[in-house]
Amino acid sequence: MAFEPTDYLPYDFANRRHIGPSPEEMAEMLQTVGAADLEALIDETVPASIRQKAPLETGRAMSERELLHHMRITASKNEVFTSLIGQGYHGTVTPPAIQRNILENPAWYTAYTPYQPEISQGRLEALLNYQTMVSDLTGLEIANASLLDEATACAEAMTMAQRVAKSKATAFFVDRDCHPQNIAVMKTRAAPLGIEVIVGNPEKLDAEQVFGAIFQYPGTYGHVRDFTDQITALHEHKGIGIVTADPLALTLLKEPGAMGADIAVGSTQRFGVPLGYGGPHAAYMACRDAFKRSMPGRLVGVSVDSHGNRAYRLALQTREQHIRREKATSNVCTAQALLAVMASMYAVFHGPKGLKAIAQRIHRKTVRLAKGLEEAGFKVDPKAFFDTITVDVGPLQAAVLKSAVDERINLRRVGETRVGITLDEATRPEAVERVWRAFGITRKDDDFTPEYRVPEKMHRTSDYLTHPIFHMNRAETEMMRYMRRLGDRDLALDRAMIPLGSCTMKLNSAAEMMPISWREFALLHPFAPADQAEGYREMIADLSDKLCQITGYDALSMQPNSGAQGEYAGLLTIAAYHRARGEGHRNVCLIPMSAHGTNPASAQMVGWKVVAVKSDERGDIDLEDFRAKAQQHAEALAGCMITYPSTHGVFEETVMEVCEITHRHGGQVYIDGANMNAMVGLSRPGDLGGDVSHLNLHKTFAIPHGGGGPGMGPIGVKAHLAPHLPGHPEDGGGEEGPVSAAPYGSASILAISWAYCLLMGGEGLTQATRVAILNANYIARRLEGAYDVLYKGPTGRVAHECIIDTRPFSDSAGVSVDDIAKRLMDCGFHAPTMSWPVAGTLMVEPTESESKAELDRFCDAMLAIREEIRAIEEGRMDRENNPLANAPHTMEDLVREWDRPYSREQGCFPPGAFRVDKYWPPVNRVDNAWGDRHLICTCPPMEDYAEAAE
Template identity: 60%
Template sequence: MLQAKQTLRDLEGRDEFTWRHIGPSSEDLARMLETLGHTSINDFIAEVVPAGIRMPAPLALPEGVPEHEALAELRTLAQQNKTFRTFIGQGYYGTRTPNVVLRNILENPAWYTAYTPYQPEISQGRLEALFNFQTMVSDLTGMDLANASMLDEATAAAEAMTLCQRMAKSRAQAFFVDRDCLPQTIEVLQTRAEPLGIEVIIGDPLAELDASKVFGVLLQYPGVSGAVRDYRQVIEAVHAQRGLVVMAADILSLVMLTSPGELGADVAVGSTQRFGVPMGFGGPHAAYMATRESYKRSLPGRLVGQSIDSNGKPAYRLALQTREQHIRREKATSNICTAQVLLAVMASMYAVYHGPQGLRTIANRVHHLTSVLALGLQELGAGIENDCWFDTITVRVNGNAAELHRAANARGLNLRVIDGERVGISLDETAMRADVEALWSLFNSRADNSLSFEAVESREAPVLPGHLLRTGALLSHEVFNRYHSETEMLRYLRALADRDIALDRSMIPLGSCTMKLNATAEMLPVTWPEFANVHPLAPAEQVAGYRALIEGLESMLCEITGYDAVSLQPNAGSQGEYAGLLAIRAYHASRGEAGRDICLIPSSAHGTNPASAQMCGMRVVVVKCDDNGNVSLEDLRAKASEHAERLAAIMVTYPSTHGVFEEAIREIADIVHNHGGQVYIDGANLNAMVGLCQPGKFGGDVSHLNLHKTFCIPHGGGGPGVGPVAVGAHLAEFLPGAVSAGSQGMAPGNRRGAPVSAATAGSASILPITWMYIRMMGRDGLRKATELAIVNANYIATRLQAHYPILYRGANGRVAHECIVDLRPIKDSSGISVDDVAKRLIDYGFHAPTMSFPVAGTLMIEPTESESLAELDRFCDAMIQIREEIAKVERGDWPLDSNPLVNAPHTAEVLAVEHWEHAYGRAEAVFPLPSLRQAKYWPPVGRVDNVYGDKNLICSCPPLDSYMED
């Protein structure tokens, strides 16, 4: 019977979603608090978070709403977007995502909730998919190797420019850019070049290039105008002057055109968006970057290679990791620490599903329709500027481009307005005969309507230059020639997913990486057509829904962080860092203090911090940390004083990289401010602050946030991400401005900072995830999530402290939202390493915590608020049992070279050997806890040999003839 005093609100459960997002129940919370010696969560949080930074009042956000209400609100916004037939092109195209890929990758948590594959033994599925991506790109570009994707085409071009600067033997300081490059690429190149002192020269490479004055050249192939040009002579001229050549190439056109590698280019970049990834108002999309074998150690980003496991079987892994900013820090060549994995997987599977013949059909159809369109327009008297094309033509319109554009919009069509005299038209996979006829009618001023598609089609003649047509095999490896039925494709995708551990299978307790629930209600809107099928250069009046979404989300994030302005343009945390430091740099320059170029960075900082600083032309000065992991105030004062005239900023992570709330954060900020610098607070650990404290209120001038951590955008196996940058009012005008060639009205007019990404709104199509999370959680739910993240971490630390040393704690003996387990004493007493413990956790069904960061020989554990007490206990039980196994090695019960830790992980195949030669039993190897007999993850490979993989680098599928030779 209902209680008389219950209200409708009580029955509807207004915060229902909060307790679906948060793992522990109220009863579980009480038990954990009891373990921690508390009965009140408020009292416990007061013991952890310093009183001096606590918020005096709750967040000024609405209450949370149930899932269906939030979805209804967001649907109202989505319906304000207009999805016209779009022929804008400029690097973004309509595409058809194969349904089997849509359902089984983009909408499948086995793929989108996985983490970056640092632990290769439990990442073999997505590593194989990325290996396929690299093979696809290498084959189509004609290069020796490709990386596992980049953030967007413009970023890839910028990275290619700096690769050329490092590797070219030319002493020149200028980089030449083809005038026919994508406008957004040119702008991002200019952003990257300026702090590094690189002069960017823009012109016609066939007429205006002096190869002796540049270290590199960027060519667009085909050009944004649609022109398909033979650049062999340009490439030879640049090489003769010891420079290098980058070609930005459309991935679909390479199915028909001679590859950049065959033309002689040194680097190829581009986007794979049109291989089945929706436009999504600009992202996320997987760019590609490929190069020659000789430049492999200078190639930025992820590189998947093939090695062998402990049983001699082939196994995939991330290769050549010594190239990365994690290790090289301020000497890093790039601050990129991620990729666009989920989107790269989609693009690779698009190629796998269609195969070489299917891709040829798609490319030929697009080219055929474009040719029919062009011939028909010529018959109607329109002036086609280019004499050859793949999918794009430039049309002269005698000064009425704006009028034509309005007429097109009235018919539900979008063209690209180049200037008052010209428009551009690009066709894509989704184009139909009706589209060609609609475009003809737009240009048709004749009284009759007699233009016949069949008649024009019958006159269609080849327009691509014969000497630029691709010859030879295309995607000949078996993987691109087998899975063309949906049944086969479905089973292939399932087989790959089964090889991995993602959040749909188990807790992923990674410190500083915040692997939390990516709720289904948050993910659903990503594929709504009103969000997915919008071109980033669509007119402002067609994207009112996106504008409202973005403005609303920026406002929410300002309230949460305590800052005054936010830009959502950066499409990764690394880009957010970069944008934040560029804002600081521009601010100092605006005050006549351009000489401020010193960036103070604590020794414990993540590698992207010093890498980002050097990319902005700043010099890194390291500040020491004390024995408790805190910034040394004594050393900070000394360094700030020493560099007072040139101090630009300090970059500090809060809570600290060591997992504690430093009591002196306000004093740190005051010291830097008093010496003329700005305070950059890295938002990687914001999950410990939301609703409790605001970095913009306790000394921060700028922070980047990770929406793919704190705000529920899934990691996708190592990407996508969004890294917004939040700033105080004095820095707002220096936030990234709009890409001038598009996204009209999507950035406030007072923002004059240089763009850092190809699209003004960055990876806009995944912003609904964060909007939904904040809207459903509301002010109280967000605070509860933070509190439970802190409780969960302290519960794990308390359960494990009798078995392992907990390395750092705050003033009251508590950790923040993560804790560091110190395995160095265990290594000394037993010989068992941090690697051994990490690999042994796989036998227990867990992804390992963060290894050897920020301290070598440690594990950093972050459970997040989404993990239940049962899962926390399951993890703790595993770690405690592993400690018992280590004790057996310490006592001599098991020899160091024959125990379940050094031989972990154990595959099912290993158990099948006839003679078991280890000092421990088979059951001890694979069922160390009874619960594993009910639910067991079987790793597909044994421990992967990293050294072998780097010495014998294989980064793409070998051609079929190599198998025949074997």
């Protein structure tokens, strides 16, 4: 038989890999939704007034093979030197077992934030291990489950200190030996909050003048100092002492808790997480027990399930910024869960003895390096150090730095006459010899007697990592099985659709993910010379250009390393623009009631006053209320923050009028980019009147969520705002200060979004948006009659997500939105976004990646749940003892005595659940109240404590 020609490549990713429904399935779905074709559906959904005029042209789609070849060429333009720059970033060795089983495993990197704890038990245990590790190493009682990077953790610690200190002072002291990027980010955070930052010598600290102080340990130039006296003085004046500490050094050095520190922060990057040109890396924060309710970020706690079995959950601060809005203490929404898991597994892999041995080897190598330099006549500082020294070379600084580069070594320029050197786990003896050669010394690294350069009074005397989990059999077989067991307890995208509204849990393809493990992307130091990072610069420039085309903006900053950081950076940019025009008094921000909870929290962080705008009966912005409040606050109006399409999943037709009103009264328009997956190729925020938007690359542009992070939130701006984008001290400065530790945020994961854009091409990106809208409308239509869809556009269509109203069932059947969410677990699904933006509802976003079969499986499950609710309403099923009230059901339920008025079959194998490959939740419903009453945030004893629950 003759071959028939095809009009697509066999590996055309855009049309046959990323987009879930086949053309045949799309035709069936369009028939169900009642649209003539896909373009007709888009015309009915997206108002003509906001449609972009020309097709999106970001280049043709590449095949996967073409992409990987192109990425290899780009990667080869990065030169991987041995970077001994330090400054908070270190070479490390990622154990291959962790690289393969965590970093490169979709069971770990495609999971969502653990807001549904019953199906997140694996990563919650890993994060509890992380918290235990941090708490032990710092000597403080409570640690959170990670923050974005060390510099932002320092800034969060500063504002936390201001909240908890009893001192009335308004100034904050910063150790001059803090890393420069830490100082810069703290200054950025402090300025709009009216905090005076005093940078100075800790020995000259006037504790009466400040509400708190932060000290780097070891210092950026290597100094190992005991800050006990300074912290004692702070306490005498009701201030707070903070130490930002290297966790690996804490295996040898006196811990912050032993100095009396109230808060400790730092980075766990050197616990097996690649440099990645700046990230992503998990920062940590620990504090005294008395301050735990003021700590930002996520906190994993131990609780019990409905049968008294141990179960983990997020505790205390969970989604605080969504609940408290402008009264939130932080806008932190994304953590670095995947990287925290890697760091925790590194600690489990090595154990306390292994970590101490690594630290000792690093210190001994640094001592040998220093002795070789001293014997050659160089002056080496400081006298007490862990892994970092500085060498005074006088006028030879430039020559030494160049000689080091000739040896393929990067050293740090310190002032005008010194050179900084930081050794790490990956430093080989030959690298030490190359450093000596750069200083004109020829010798071998084999003839020094090991010694310590840490005073005995600074030696750590307390135990750490004593929990049995850090003493398990570390044979790789056992490690592999432990990581597999934890992964199997979670529900991630590799098992099922995660239909979360506004979170856009789409495919993270293998081809996009592969390059982040390549050494050319993974091993670059963020402060390496620019000519060694040409591949990164080329990638960032091209991705920026593509994103500007997609959004209609003129310039982009890649620095924000989360969506909330993007909001914050966008508002800082607007504030700087107003100051430059002599209008720094503008400080009022209009925010609709339906806005993301991080919006008002971000506005508060830049010192603005939030004025809420009502929603009308359709959920849209109440235009009259918006107009009135813009007029009322015209003299002080800084801007407005809106989400488009709206948080309710509708393209509001008044968006351009909202922008015009804001501009007329002197404000700037911030358009939240969370829902960009409904706009790419169809509409551009920059054309609607937006002045700045952040883009969730971990949503629309295919970076995976990683169980709650990493994320990236770059901001696009119009030309007039471009001069006011975040700067960075290591990248030429700029008018404004930085918001993140590295110039390009979590740079390594930008490769994922770039690959996504290259694979899809302009046509594929646009088609993805169309199909996302089709999938959402298909679900809305299939569930029609069983559930009410709360908000629709004028033609009865929804955008990329829809809100299902479950509130009536509370009265009619005693069924809550929680019950439905937990019952979906029995069906093998993660629940949609629950009770937001409307309490008691489910917001569903299927994305374009899901096939018709998976959409149907979800709809079948939802329809079956509706029938169970109907049975309760009609008295055919007990109101208190039913499959919804008892959900989720575990495998253990099958073997327990069954005394329920419904069958095991109905309870455990509802419609939607696979028969052979069924996902079993590892625990029954978690008791949140018990967990908050008995707050445990470190690893509990290994024996079961079900008796305590009784």
